Amino acid sequence: MRAPVNCRGPVGLTRRNMLQIGAIGALDLTLPRLLAAGERASPGGAAGADSCILVFLNGGPSHLDTWDMKPDLPKEMRSEFRPVATSVPGVQVCEHLPRLSRLTSHCTLVRSVHHDQVAHAPAVYTALTGVSSNVRAGIVGAKPTDHPAIGSVVGHHRPPAANVVPYALLPHLTAEGAGGPPQPGFLGGWLGKTHDPFLVLKGGPDPDGFDLPALTPGAGVTAARVRDRAQLLAGVNRADAVRAAPADDLERLQARACDLLASPAAQRAFRIDRESPKVRDAYGRNIYGQSLLLARRLVEAGTRLACVSWAPDANATWDTHGDNFGKLKNQLLPPFDLGFSALLSDLTDRGLLDRTLVVVMGEIGRTPKINGGGGRDHWEFCYSVLFAGGGTKGGFVYGASDKRGAYPSECPVTAADVVATIYHAMGIDPALELRDRLGRPIPLVPQGTPIRGVFA
Structure with missing residues (x-):
C-alpha cells in the first residue's frame, strides 16, 4: 500500500x-x-530542446474565442469577446488573454491543425500519440496495447542525465468522463508500464496541494x-x-x-514550498497555476517532459458545450493567462526557454456555430496549437483557417504532424521504429511529418 x-x-x-x-x-x-x-536510450539526433512542458487543455478549447478570432462572422457564430493586438504586429488574440498578448513575440501559433476523431477519448489519443485510435465514439479507456505517450517515448530515448523522473503527469490522470477510466494517450502502452508517467496528482485539503502516489x-x-x-x-x-x-x-x-x-x-x-510567495502568486494560487510552476521546477531539475492535463475528466473544464463564453471569461482564461504567462516569463528570465519546448494544445476545436445553450460543440476539422521555445520561432503564425474558422485554408497540418514536430524538437526522429514487448517493429509516428516552418 x-x-x-x-x-x-x-x-x-x-x-x-x-x-x-x-x-x-x-x-x-x-x-x-x-x-x-x-x-534503453538513444538520443536520436541533434535536439533543439532538452525538455518539454506540454500544457494540455483537455476537453478542447475554442480556437474561435482564444487565438483565431473571426470578428466579422455573423452573430450566430461570432465570439462575444473582442480581439486585441499582441506584441506581434497584425496578430490578435482574445481580450481575456492580456498577459499572453504581451508575450506573443515568444510564440508560434499554428492555426491549421485537424484530424478525424470527434469524441474526446479517440481525439486525446490521436493528439497525444499521433496515431488514430480507429474508434469513433464511446467510453474508451487506456489499454496496454495503446501507442505510447510522447513523454514515455522521450523518457525512453532521452533519459535524464540527473536523478529525476523522465516523464511526469500532473495534476490529473484525466478520466474519460466523471468516474470513467483514464483516457488513452498518457501512458506507456505497449512500451510497458515502466514507461508510464510519474503521477503528481492533486490532493490534500488545499486547492493547490499535490500528492505523489509513488512516494x-x-x-x-x-x-x-x-x-x-x-x-x-x-x-x-x-x-x-x-x-x-x-x-x-x-x-x-x-x-x-x-x-x-x-x-x-x-x-x-518537488518542494514547491521553496518558491517565494511572490513567484507562487505570479502563477496563480490554483491547482493549474501551481502545476505549471511545478512543471518548470521539474524540467529545470532535468525531467524531459512534464505534461499538465487541465481537467480531472474530459467534460470538466474546456468542454464548453454550454455557456461557452461565461466559462471562458470567468473560469478558464484568467487562470490560464496568468499561469501560462508566468511560465513563459519565468523560463525566459532563467535562461531556460531556448532549451525548453513549450506546447499548448487541446484535442479538438469547437464549432463555428454557437448552439442553443450558448456553447460550442466538438469540431475536429480545425483548431490551433501554440509552440514556444525549444528552437521554435517567436512572433510567428503558421497556417490559417478559412473565414469561419471551420477548415484550414493555408498550410494544413495534422495532429500527427504536431506530435512529429515535438519529437523533432526533442532530437528524436519521428520515422524511428520502436520495438514492442514482442520485439515487433512499430513506426513512431507513421503518418506524421515535422512542421519545419515553425523552427527558427
Missing part, C-alpha cells in the same frame, strides 16, 4: 516505507520500473539508511534464482531508485 506525500512538506522515508514503495516481496519496485524508461512520507531517514535498504534488496536479488530480469539489471534499477529517493536534488524538485 502506498500513501501520498504532500509536495509542500518534508519528504522522508522510513524502513517500512521503503518496503511499501517497492513491494519488495514481489521484487518489483515501482520506482525501478519507472526508471527503466531510460535504460511515502516518513521522518528522519538519512540517505545512508536508504542505501542500506538498497544493499538489502541487492542481497535478496542475488539469493533469488527465479526472476524476470537478470540480477545485475534489477540491482542497477533498484540502486537508481534508491538514489532518486535519497537525492536532495530530486527531492527539491
Whole structure:
C-alpha cells in the first residue's frame, strides 16, 4: 500500500516505507520500473530542446474565442469577446488573454491543425500519440496495447542525465468522463508500464496541494539508511534464482531508485514550498497555476517532459458545450493567462526557454456555430496549437483557417504532424521504429511529418 506525500512538506522515508514503495516481496519496485524508461536510450539526433512542458487543455478549447478570432462572422457564430493586438504586429488574440498578448513575440501559433476523431477519448489519443485510435465514439479507456505517450517515448530515448523522473503527469490522470477510466494517450502502452508517467496528482485539503502516489512520507531517514535498504534488496536479488530480469539489471534499477529517493536534488524538485510567495502568486494560487510552476521546477531539475492535463475528466473544464463564453471569461482564461504567462516569463528570465519546448494544445476545436445553450460543440476539422521555445520561432503564425474558422485554408497540418514536430524538437526522429514487448517493429509516428516552418 502506498500513501501520498504532500509536495509542500518534508519528504522522508522510513524502513517500512521503503518496503511499501517497492513491494519488495514481489521484487518489483515501482520506482525501478519507472526508471527503466531510460535504460534503453538513444538520443536520436541533434535536439533543439532538452525538455518539454506540454500544457494540455483537455476537453478542447475554442480556437474561435482564444487565438483565431473571426470578428466579422455573423452573430450566430461570432465570439462575444473582442480581439486585441499582441506584441506581434497584425496578430490578435482574445481580450481575456492580456498577459499572453504581451508575450506573443515568444510564440508560434499554428492555426491549421485537424484530424478525424470527434469524441474526446479517440481525439486525446490521436493528439497525444499521433496515431488514430480507429474508434469513433464511446467510453474508451487506456489499454496496454495503446501507442505510447510522447513523454514515455522521450523518457525512453532521452533519459535524464540527473536523478529525476523522465516523464511526469500532473495534476490529473484525466478520466474519460466523471468516474470513467483514464483516457488513452498518457501512458506507456505497449512500451510497458515502466514507461508510464510519474503521477503528481492533486490532493490534500488545499486547492493547490499535490500528492505523489509513488512516494511515502516518513521522518528522519538519512540517505545512508536508504542505501542500506538498497544493499538489502541487492542481497535478496542475488539469493533469488527465479526472476524476470537478470540480477545485475534489477540491482542497477533498484540502486537508481534508491538514489532518486535519497537525492536532495530530486527531492527539491518537488518542494514547491521553496518558491517565494511572490513567484507562487505570479502563477496563480490554483491547482493549474501551481502545476505549471511545478512543471518548470521539474524540467529545470532535468525531467524531459512534464505534461499538465487541465481537467480531472474530459467534460470538466474546456468542454464548453454550454455557456461557452461565461466559462471562458470567468473560469478558464484568467487562470490560464496568468499561469501560462508566468511560465513563459519565468523560463525566459532563467535562461531556460531556448532549451525548453513549450506546447499548448487541446484535442479538438469547437464549432463555428454557437448552439442553443450558448456553447460550442466538438469540431475536429480545425483548431490551433501554440509552440514556444525549444528552437521554435517567436512572433510567428503558421497556417490559417478559412473565414469561419471551420477548415484550414493555408498550410494544413495534422495532429500527427504536431506530435512529429515535438519529437523533432526533442532530437528524436519521428520515422524511428520502436520495438514492442514482442520485439515487433512499430513506426513512431507513421503518418506524421515535422512542421519545419515553425523552427527558427
